[in-house]
Amino acid sequence: MSNCFSGNEAVAYAMKQINPDVMGAFPITPSTEIPEYFAQYVANGEVNTEYVTVESEHSSMSVCIAAEAAGARSVCATSSCGLALMYEMLYVAASCRLPITLACVTRALSGPININNDHSDSMGARDTGWIQIYAENNQEAYDNFIMAMPIGETASVRLPVMTCMDGFITSHAVENIEFLDTEVVRKFVGEYNPENYLLKKENPLAVGPYDISAYYMEHKVLEAEAMKAAKARILEVADEFAKISGRHYGLFEEYRMEDAELAMVLIGSSAGTAKAAVDQLREQGVKAGLIKVRVFRPFPGEELAQALSKTKAVAVMDKSEGFSANGGPLFAETRSALYDLKQRPHLIDIVFGLGGRDLKTEDVENIFARLADIAATGETGPVYTHLGQRQRRK
């Protein structure tokens, strides 16, 4: 067997190894291959998943919600406008505390229509109550998907999990990967045994009814507490996963941060490109490092602040334009997290990579040069800028 697979193949293979009860399936570029590969597994009898084809992503998420509420483990994959069309149902899934697993293959949102990668789809869903875990490459996409259910289904959490990988860059690129044995995966993921579910005849219940003001707030606070509790569970599952795989994961990855004075904070495949640039800079004696945020929800604010506390200047890289007029979502979270530090680094936000605009190692080196200037002069300059766009003709 080949040892090189694309991110989409890897996630479809993880799904096959898990053999979930239900898949809500609707195609959209670049996630289409996931339900496509999975349909082959179903047709070949390699899984006994109920494969439900529907007419929209709103419906595929609704299928997952209904199935999960009934007590069945359900999965789904989507991208871009597909995720946007699920928006209403994402909240329903999270607030009903249904630990569905969704593979989000990140892609720009319309308009203008564009099929390439950025994080505007997943970032748009960041406040829906879903746990969000991002992958740098195909290996992490596979690993994160396998860790998703033990995180989401645990009693202290009970939240849906979105595992995100970069559209095309990760989903369609073939790279080396190490798969775990199916037996090992099945044992790690275990069975889904919720205490209460629709089809439990001894304990009939309603899922998703109207909540009057006297109860709604209590439910929302419980949901918020679950999200806080998820942090510890994510780390616990990562430790268990390291035992079966030898691969270690945290809330974020610190790369050459030991004595870093200049740092970059970013998410996804671009972190890999930036690592190569950091290596170059280190060879030149620049104290550069980076932090790759893996878990965006729950946001590891305190841990991130601690990790950045010794730096002098930091560039936060947003692969989505939040239209806040005050910087992108990763910047907003990071800057907020740093507020409680007594000594804070200078912080800038760079929005990059929209609609598939490539990030090169040279770009990263230039940003570190800017950070070196900021650290030397103490002058931050413009805080919120964009990278790589052509200038309007004067």
Place this chain on the structure above:
Amino acid sequence: MLTNDMVEIRWHGRGGQGAKMACMLLAEVAGLEGKFVQGFPEYGPERMGAPITAYNRISDKRCSIHSNIYYPDYVVVLDETLLDSVDVCEGLKEGGAIIINTPGSPGQVRAKLRGWAGKVCTIDGRRISEEILGRNFPNTPLLAAVVKISGALAVDRFLADIEESFKHKFAAKPQVIEGNMATLKKSMEEVQVG
């Protein structure tokens, strides 16, 4: 053959000619041989005949860079007509090579390469493919040529491993395996270096 740690290849073709498939196949075979690889096309609106680009990185260490390749060691051109519209030599490293699908010789095609002074290799992929496979599939001949010219993989082992891949890929139509293998071998013999 370059001696740096990583071989980077950029493919230029037109939608439908199989540049992506050759790129993926090269990655798969190199992976079987214990290399760390990347194979990825540049996606856009998919149209038959539109210029497309695909990339390979082949290395002894895992490469974390996930940008396109701007300074390739080798450039492969599946369609000679692209030379008029695309600067295929852009960023091509000194000491690298360009491999072009053309009935012409390296000397004849060099004039179209906008001043590229390095190695030029040519192969008549169309004729070889039509003679052996009965149809024009330029990707197989060009894949063979780039493997031979780059030295990224040992030829004998490449041929053995790709045959295994073909057996898997063409499980439903094993009759095409022999032709594809013959095409690869013939192309390795015929590629001209100038």
